[in-house]
Amino acid sequence: MFTNRKGIVLISVLLIVLILSAISVSIGQYYFLSFTREGYVDFQNNALQYSRNLETYALHEMKKEFKFSKQFFPKNHVLLTQPMYIELENGTLHATLADATNCFNINSLFDYRDQQYIANSEAVAGFHKLLRLLEFDHNAIDSLTDQILDWVDVDDQPRSNGLEDYYYIGPMHAAKQFTSKRLFYHLSELKSLPATRDIAWQVFSEHFCVRPVTRDNYAINLNTLESGDVFLLASVYPNLSLDDAASIIGSIPEEGFGSTGQLTDAFPNFDFSTTHVPVSLTTKWFYLDTNITFQEYSASSRTLININNNNANIVSRSYNGI
Structure with a gap:
């Protein structure tokens, strides 16, 4: 009888130890998850602040560049060719500006x-x-x-x-x-x-x-088209083939065409006056793309910026991971 009681006590102790172990593991997982969430929330807050600071800097630089109206905007412009890269503690920040008109705008x-x-x-x-x-x-x-x-x-x-x-x-x-x-x-x-x-x-x-679209602000900037934009350019002109579009894009100088006269002189056998959507040699629309990494976390954002009356204004933002 005494031996049986010792066995029951032993089993009871083992069950209690097992239950406490399960509880401790559960509590440990809960606190680990809480710490992970807290770290991610801190990263999100910092990433959002970095993104907004970059927007402020980009708007300032763009206002300086567009202080006076630009008749043409080339692909080698300093705003497009000098991305920002910053080393953070345990992370990096990378931002670029791109011409936002090199696509077919559904709203057009x-x-x-x-x-x-x-x-x-x-x-x-x-x-x-x-x-x-x-x-x-x-x-x-x-x-x-x-x-x-x-x-x-x-x-x-x-x-x-x-x-x-x-x-x-x-x-x-x-x-x-x-x-x-x-x-x-x-x-x-x-x-x-x-x-x-x-x-x-x-x-x-x-x-x-x-x-956003109005008749005077959804033109495609021919000067910043790249080789991947041949379908876009061919769709803009009624009688332009893919081969002709590729030829035109390949002939666009890095410094851009400064006027429609220069464009027509470069391609005297083609009529640039008839288009399905407007074509320009400059742009009023830009994307600011920001990528932020910190330890195992990453986030990105895209800001649509419009130049209006020589001022840079934010039109919309989209976030991924923030």
Whole structure:
């Protein structure tokens, strides 16, 4: 009897030790997770502060550069060729400025008239040509175009290949929502359209963008186009082939064309006067891309900056990891 009691006591002690060990492990994991979260929150706060400080510095430098209106803006401009790199304690900070006009602006598909957004037929033609050059079939192009136009226009009448509220709030659509009836704020909004499922998202991220639009501020800056922009340039001009676009881009001097006269002299056999979307030799739009690393954490941000009346203004921000 005495021996049995000793066994019961031993088992009880072992159970208590086991329970306490499990509790201590659980508490240890909880505190480790808390410390990890605290470290990440501190990193996020610091990253946000670094990003905002870089924005302030970039705005200051851009205001100095655009103190007077620029008739042309080349790819070798100091704002584009001198990225900022700073060594931090246990981390790095890297920032670059880029011309934000070297893409097809989805919002250029619209004109604002009589207090509503209507289709810009010229821009739509350029949009169609770009997708054809990217080898998408007519059905996919027509569906995407009509769904974009229906997403923004004020009426509830769908186009031939478009969709209106009846679809987006109906049983066929999992996330119930209404069409925006406004311009796009971010390229990712296109993911709400069923037609985008037929086109690889990489196509959108490489060739398209979203910026606020008026007739005088969505021109593409020819001077900063690179070899990867041949599809964009070919879509801008009605009669321009990919080979001709590649030839033009390859002939753009690092210091840029200073005037349309220089451009036409360089290509006397081509008519630059007719375009689907405006083309310029300068830019008013820039992306400030910031990347921050600290130990095992990383974060990035993109700031859209507009030059207006010789002042630099922040239009939008997007963050990843902040």
